[in-house]
Amino acid sequence: MFENELNPAFGLVVLLFAVVEWAWRRHSGRGYDLGSLGGNLGVMAGQLVSTVLTGGVIAAALFAVYSFAPFQWALDDWRTWVVGFFVLExxxxxxxxxxxxxxWFWTSHAVHHSANEFTLPAAFRLGWTSTISGAWVILLPMALMGFHPVAIGALLTFNLRYQYFLHTEVVGKLGPLEWIFNTPSHHRVHHGSNAEYLDTNFGGVLILFDRLFGTFVEERKDVPVKYGLTTPVASNNPFVIAFHEWGNLWRDLRSRRTLRGWWRALFGRPGQDAGEPQRLAYWAVKDV
Known part of the structure; x- marks a missing residue:
């Protein structure tokens, strides 16, 4: 929706930090995969196009729901932004x-987790089909609560821009800040394909809801993070990256023989039919 609305000033900051990170990785011996960088940039370009083509659908839905709100928060009241920040989170x-x-939602979001190297530009590896997969509908109740779509968009943009700086190995743990905020350490865990780290640390700016709802996991020195999907995507072709999980889903659906099987393939938890406690890019199909 608002993921790649980069103004020039923020674009310069993004570029500066990316160059500093590149120099740090080269100096520290970690290396820097230029092929992966090319994949990140290609996916980013495609996501910009998809946002232009389909972003109006999300905005229209928010305005439609907002019109039914029994109470509307004023855009010029500071309390709107403070309360809205926590509601958006x-x-x-x-x-x-x-x-x-x-x-169904994972088919689009898997794109963001497909990078096998964790760098700042990987933050822009975003799905092209997010409007179609529709996880954004979860934000609609916020409009019904009376938050103007402009406020929702601004708060979400801030949230996502903050997260750009989390996609790095440069920054270690940040002491007491780790208790409240989402940090690079917490987000490294989120991007891990290790069984210990899968499906954790979902917060945006804050980590509080993960702690509250039991999805918080701390980064461990004895468990180095393995980035990417549990079934890695080896290609740097942006079209392969953007549509690989849709292809996996289609193959699963063709293998199913019952309505229950199709429902599980579309809306079940990724990996559930493989009998493994982890997210999989492709489900093994058994007795369906």
């Missing part, structure tokens, strides 16, 4: 969580 947490735990 709450709905974002659930949107993000369902994007991991409902296969």
């Amino acid at each position: 709450f709905f974002y947490y659930w949107e993000h969580r369902f994007s991991h735990t409902v296969r």
Whole structure:
């Protein structure tokens, strides 16, 4: 919806931090996969196009729901923005969580987790089909609560821009800040394909709802994070990255023989039919 609305000033900050990170990775011996960088940029370009083509659908839905709100928060009241920040964090947490735990939503969100190297530009590896998969509908109740779509968009944009700076290995743990805020350490865990780390740390700016709802996991020195999907995407072709999970879903649906099987393939938890406690890019199909 608002993921890639980069103004020039923020774009310069993004570029500066990315260059600093590149230099740090090269100096520290971690290396820097330029092929993966190309994949990130290609996916970002496609996501910009998809936002232009379909973003109006989300905005129209928000305005339609907002018209039924029994009470409307004033845009010029500071309390709107303070309360709205926490309300947006709450709905974002659930949107993000369902994007991991409902296969239909995961088909688009898997794109963001497909990078096998964790760098700042990977933050822009976003799905092209998010409007179609529809996890954004989880934000609609916020409009019904009387928050203007402009406020929702601004708060979400801030949320996502903040998260850009979380996609890095440069920053270690940040002491007491780790208790309240989503940090690079927490977000590294979120992007891990290790069984210990899967489907955790869904917060945007804050980590409070993860602590409250039991999805928080701390980064461990004895469990180095393995980035990417449990079945890695080896290609840097942006079209393969953007549509690989849709292809996996289609193959699963063709293998099903019952309505229950199709329902599980579309809306069940990713990986559930493989009998493994982890997210999979492809489900093994058994007795369906």
